[in-house]
Amino acid sequence: MIIIQKEENFNEWYNEIVEKAELSDKRYPIKGMNVWTPYGWKIMRHIDTYIRQELDRTGHDEVCFPLLIPETEFKKEKDHIKGFDAEVYWVTHAGLNELDVRLVVRPTSETAMYPMFSLWVRSHTDLPLKIYQIVNTFRYETKQTRSFIRVREIHFFESHTCHDSEEDAQRQVEEDFVILERVMKKLCLPYSLLRRTDWDKFPGAYYTVGIDTAMPNGRTLQIGSIHHYRTNFSEPYNISFEDANGERRFVHQTTYGMSERLVGAVIGVHGDDKGLVLPPALAPIQAIIIPIISKGNADTVNNATQDLSRRLNDAGIRCQVDDRDERPGSKYFHWEIRGVPLRLELGMRDIENGLVTYARRNDGQKGTFAIADAEKEAESILDGIADAMLQAAWEKQRTAVQDVESLQDPPEKILRFGWCQEEECGHEIEDRFDLTLLGTPYNDDGYEGKCIVCGKATKKAGYAARSM
RNA sequence: GGGGCUGUGGGGUAGCUUGGUAUCCUUGUGGCUUUGGGAGCCACUGACUCCGGUUCAAAUCCGGGCAGCCCCA
Structure with missing residues (x-):
């Protein structure tokens, strides 16, 4: 029984769902490093599958880089090292010997990949270079950890691209948005694209677009990000190419990443007081068949459920008989x-009438359909569930945002207000109200108003919230 | 970074002040009866976070480690 109610205490509800739905076992004796148990891992694998599909489709090649990075490579880009210094794990010994050059356990793979990119990219015909990997990374979180949302070993995908110009890199960012939309549709997740503030962008980036989803407690969860690096990394790592005129130029780079936080977002956005609610595309079991047996009819009913299960599986629906x-x-x-x-x-009642009784998990709706049409009917119900989930989730995302004119007693929501884009006003908003300024909409939303701090007229909105 | 609290079968707990046989619920296993919204009975398995100290004797007292939770910066 789920005891904790989602609306009343989201944090405890979340922990209970993770445990009761058997998504993860957090008893592993290292803080923030949890065990992916079969049911949870199947969900993650489906997400990885959709990501592979979309990245492959857009001409990215999958690779796999080593986990360890020499300290000397790690330290080449100054802002980057400053951003990660306090949260990397170090390998300092090999066997009984202390290492001359210590090794960083990757917190992200820029500094592992870029020395190799420098060897791989020689001519403009090598560009664009588009690669990705799906691996685990390690960050020493000091704050309280939480399954999928704040962990020390993070399962994620990262794509890294090199381009012959800033414009081509910009086109890559736009392509990333398309990939995002297609993946998020599978997960039935809504999101917003906010250009992060300069002080909150990825260490070393020219700009960062944060991908955020609203959680039921009025906070936001960053589920991914897209970065444009310009030549900030290609210069220190010497990733350059000879252009058509025979001149050497540095490549423009982008990266894109989303992590297991997607699982956390699915739990938080779709779950209810009865437990987890999975989008059909992610569900390890899409349809569960419950035989209703009473005296003397066990064989008849069991044969019918097995037959139904076989038919649905043949039709591509992940189905099991309980x-x-x-x-x-x-x-x-x-x-x-x-x-x-x-x-x-x-x-027996259904079998005699040639019917199957069904119940939809997302909204509890019940009904019947003809056994003879089971494949078609089940498929259409699953599609209907996905549509309804996506729509309901976007509706929640929209109502999670509230326009505010002043920051007196801000509600526990995502706040939208005028912001003149000055750093001073930005810090003021964050410091006075203990909020994170998430940034400004990547796509212009037609906002017109006054900066909530200094009162200057502005056409830019700022978004602020507490983050998870 | 600073402070506080807590570790007991798979999960949740009682016991700890005042040292001596570890409580209850749940889960798991086997059996019988059951089956259209959490079944009942019987039997069984299963635990004191780790290391050290005090003691005839430690879940309990003392020291340290590890892990978790909360608050403040």
Whole structure:
């Protein structure tokens, strides 16, 4: 039984869902390093699969770089090292010997990849270079950790690209947005694109676009980011090419990354007081069949459920029969906590009428359909669930944002207000109200107003919130 | 960075002040009866965070480590 209510205490509810839905085991004896248990890992694998599909489709090649980075390479870009200094793990010994050059356990892979890029890129015909990897990275979080959301070993994808011009790199950023939209549709997740403030951008970046999703407690969760580096890394790492005129120029670079926080966002956005609610595209089990058996009809019912399961699996629907020796009610709760999108019930009553009884996890809607049309019907219900989830989630994202004219007693929401873009006013907003200034919409939203601090007229909105 | 609190079967807990046989719920295993919204009965398995100290005797007292939680900066 889920005891904690989502709206009343989101943090405790979240922890309970992670445990009860068996997504992760956090008893591993290192803080912030949790075990991916089978059900949770299947969800993550589906996300990885969609990311691979989209990156492959847009001409990115998958690679896999070493986990360890020599200190000498790590320190080549000054802002970058400043940003990560306090949160990297070091390998200082090999066997009994102290290492001459210490090794950094990657917190992200720029400094692992770029020395190699310098060897790989020689001519303009080598560009654009578009690669990605799906790996784990390590950051020494000192704050309280939380499954999927704040961890020390982070499962993520990172794509890195090199271009012959700033414009071509900019086109890459635009392509990243398309990839984002397609992936997020699978996850039924809404998001906003905010250009981060200069003091909050990625260490070493020219600019950063943060991808944020609103959580039910009025906070925001950053689930990914896209960076334009210009030549900030290619200069120290000497990634240059000979252009068509025979001149040497530095490449312009971008990166794009999203992590297991996507799982955290799915839990937070879609879950309810009965447990997890999974988008059909992520669900390890999309349809669970519950046989309703009573005296003397076990064989008939079991044959019918097995047959139905086989047909649905053949049709590409991930389906299982729950034939455990439990009461049906207990099975309903079991699969509801785990977020299975569609429940199918089959008993003598249904079989005699040629029907299947179904229940949708996202909204509890129940009904029946003809057994004969099961493949088509199940597929169409799953599509309907995905559509409804996406729409409901976007509606929540929209209502999570509130326009404010002053910062007196700000509500526990994402705040939108005028901001003149001056750093001084930005810091004032953050310091006085203990909020993070998330940035300014990447795509102009037609805002007109006055800076909430200095009162100067501005056409730019600022967004601020507490972050998770 | 500073301060406070807590570690007991897989999960949640009682016991700790005042040292001596570890409580209850849940989960798990086996059996019988059950099955359209969390079934009942019986039997069984399973724990004192780690290291050191005090003591005839430590879950309990003392010191340290590790892990977790909370508050402040």
